[in-house]
Amino acid sequence: MLHNKEFPARREILPQALTEITAEIKKYFTDDKWINRLKVAAEEILVNIVDYSGSEKFYVSCDFLEDEQTLRFEFVDEGELYNPLEEVPEVDIDEELDERQIGGLGIFLYETIMDKLEYHCDDGKNHLLAYKKLV
Amino acid sequence: MANYLTEIGEVSKVKLHGHIDASIAPALMEELKPLIAQKDKVKKLVFYADELEYIASAGIRAVVFAKQKLGGKVQVYLVGASETILDVFKMTGIDKFLTIQDAFTE
Numbered sequence: 001m002l003h004n005k006e007f008p009a010r011r012e013i014l015p016q017a018l019t020e021i022t023a024e025i026k027k028y029f030t031d032d033k034w035i036n037r038l039k040v041a042a043e044e045i046l047v048n049i050v051d052y053s054g055s056e057k058f059y060v061s062c063d064f065l066e067d068e069q070t071l072r073f074e075f076v077d078e079g080e081l082y083n084p085l086e087e088v089p090e091v092d093i094d095e096e097l098d099e100r101q102i103g104g105l106g107i108f109l110y111e112t113i114m115d116k117l118e119y120h121c122d123d124g125k126n127h128l129l130a131y132k133k134l135v
Numbered sequence: 136m137a138n139y140l141t142e143i144g145e146v147s148k149v150k151l152h153g154h155i156d157a158s159i160a161p162a163l164m165e166e167l168k169p170l171i172a173q174k175d176k177v178k179k180l181v182f183y184a185d186e187l188e189y190i191a192s193a194g195i196r197a198v199v200f201a202k203q204k205l206g207g208k209v210q211v212y213l214v215g216a217s218e219t220i221l222d223v224f225k226m227t228g229i230d231k232f233l234t235i236q237d238a239f240t241e
Contacts, residue, residue, distance in 0.1 A: 011158045018156065036189065036219040037226075043191045047157045093228025097202055105192040105227055112226055 002062040009050045009058050009077065017060060018043055021073070024062040028071050034135055038071070041113040044106035045075050045128060053079025053126065065131075070115070073130045081126060083119045140166040145178045146241070149201075152186040155194030163197045171204040180205060181239050185215030195227055202232060214239045 002024050007017045021042045022035065029035050042060075049058050055077035062073050088111060089104030111117065116131040137159065142148040147170055155163060170177065180201060202211050212234045213224065224230040 014156055014158050015154065032219050033222050036222065039189070040191050040223060043156055047191075047193065050157075091227075093226075094231075095228075097199060097229070097232040098207060100199060100203070105195060109192055109223075109226060 002060050004059045004061050004076070006057055006059050009053065009055045009079075011047075011050055014043060014046055014050065017046060017058075021060060021062065025071065028064055028134060031135065034132075037113045038132060041110040041130065041132075042073060042075075044110045045073075045130065047106055048084060049075060049077045049079070049126075053077045053082065055079030055126075069134045071132050071134070075128045075130070077126050078124070079126065081121050081124070083121075083126075084128065085117055085119050137162045137166070139163050140170060143170055143173055144176060147177050147180045149180065149182045150186070151182055151184045151190070151194075152188075154189040155187065155197075156189065156191050157193040160191075160193035160197055163194065164200060167197060167201050171201065174205050174209070177205055177209055179210045179212065179241070181212040181214055182233075183214050183239070184217075184220055187216065187220055190220055190223055192227070195224065195229055198233075199229060210234055212236060212239060 002020060005020065007013050018039055022039050025035050025038045029038065046058065049055060057078060059076040064071055084107060088107055091104050091108040114130045115133050118129040120127050139149050139151060141150050182198060214236045215238065221230065
């Protein structure tokens with residue numbers, strides 16, 4: 001179980017964090033496609049925290065909401081207060097590749113993969129909650 | 136070095152392998168730069184993905200970077216990718232600009 005597990009906010013730590021997150025995902029999801037998608041979503045959220053928040057640490061929780069049959073992640077950082085859901089870049093997946101902006105794919109992916117995302121700040125920390133119902 | 140780029144020529148080859156996450160993708164991007172620098176000799180670029188276990192947007196961006204820098208005349212292939220790998224490419228729409236094959240055939 002992951003409960004407010006602390007990790008240093010560095011890119012080289014991401015594989016370790018993702019290994020622990022993936023172990024949680026596999027407790028509830030059996031389909032390889034969805035296990036991989038949720039891992040990708042978690043990575044994209046963490047990359048934004050590591051690269052842009054300025055936080056030295058991040059915290060990950062993962063729990064399963066029985067009534068809703070939903071896996072819930074919570075990502076917390078102590079960086080600059082910022083709601084990533086306020087400025088979701090538009091990605092047109094039909095746009096010609098030569099004209100594509102190379103940024104914005106990460107948030108597009110986690111918005112596409114997750115059923116619901118919620119942001120709040122509490123005690124001066126950013127909290128991003130991400131939900132995925134069992135499929 | 137992670138040794139992704141295996142050949143530069145008319146048919147240039149990149150062997151993707153393991154996990155290409157945000158901590159690894161910069162190494163892939165670096166390895167693609169000599170290829171971009173010699174883009175005049177490249178007619179096709181083949182990304183072999185049969186040993187690729189995981190890719191996230193940072194890795195996809197490296198593929199997009201190569202395609203954009205090489206220009207529209209260079210055909211880019213993604214060969215041998217598993218369903219889970221293809222799924223990520225399809226979510227981003229990048230698959231439409233690649234030639235997807237199980238085994239490379241010109």
